[in-house]
């Protein structure tokens with residue numbers, strides 16, 4: 001079953017702005033607690049949102065946070081351009097380097113297809129430009145992952161529509177093994193809400209473990225996770241860095257993931273080998289298992305997303 005949609009005209013939509021702040025890079029509270037605080041009118045942010053509170057949303061849901069706003073700008077065909085407006089309304093021109101870059105631009109369609117992770121170039125006026133990663137028609141979400149100098153890390157997200165004939169794709173079924181560019185990647189572990197979960201990805205080629213992965217963005221792999229339904233963007237941290245004396249260049253790369261809720265997530269592992277970056281994708285289901293044991297991610301979860309293993313379900 002496929003849904004074909006004709007998208008009329010080019011449009012850039014702004015995401016709904018949720019009233020909460022988010023501190024990144026820390027262990028999250030359980031989702032229910034965060035939501036209950038979020039619903040409390042007393043926590044409605046004031047004009048002074050900077051500095052953050054214990055009230056957190058996952059990254060990427062907001063187009064504007066802590067005074068910083070992601071603004072796509074007109075660009076020639078084949079190029080994607082944007083800027084970050086700062087608290088003073090002017091484009092930010094100074095950024096800290098994180099994971100080897102000042103700006104990470106991640107895009108994926110709303111159906112979680114078409115993932116790309118690219119690094120735009122900063123012009124002196126604060127405009128970021130890159131060969132467009134929007135590979136074809138669709139409803140895309142673009143995430144800018146950056147740290148403004150003097151501020152805290154942010155991931156802002158904005159919707160971008162590329163017109164044309166769109167064939168929506170069902171989310172692939174959960175799996176623990178995938179292939180990309182001749183590599184086989186196996187996932188061990190599963191995310192669980194409210195705790196830091198260890199996810200290990202093991203890379204092999206032609207049946208042989210790959211033991212000479214190349215550093216990419218300061219690690220032997222870079223993992224992004226997006227939640228099905230709203231494309232919440234999750235911070236996933238590599239466990240160990242090249243040269244720290246304990247982290248080997250494969251075949252296993254371990255990450256520490258924090259998911260905010262049950263549900264289906266798409267994982268995108270960027271790794272470099274042979275001078276090229278490859279992206280392995282997995283669908284995983286986060287299950288609120290009562291024990292610390294990792295549930296088997298190969299089957300549907302008993303709650304939430306039980307139909308994701310059914311090929312061809314629609315996204316109407």
Ligand SMILES: [Cu+2]
Pocket residue numbers: 099101103104105117118119217
């Ligand atoms: Cu990046």
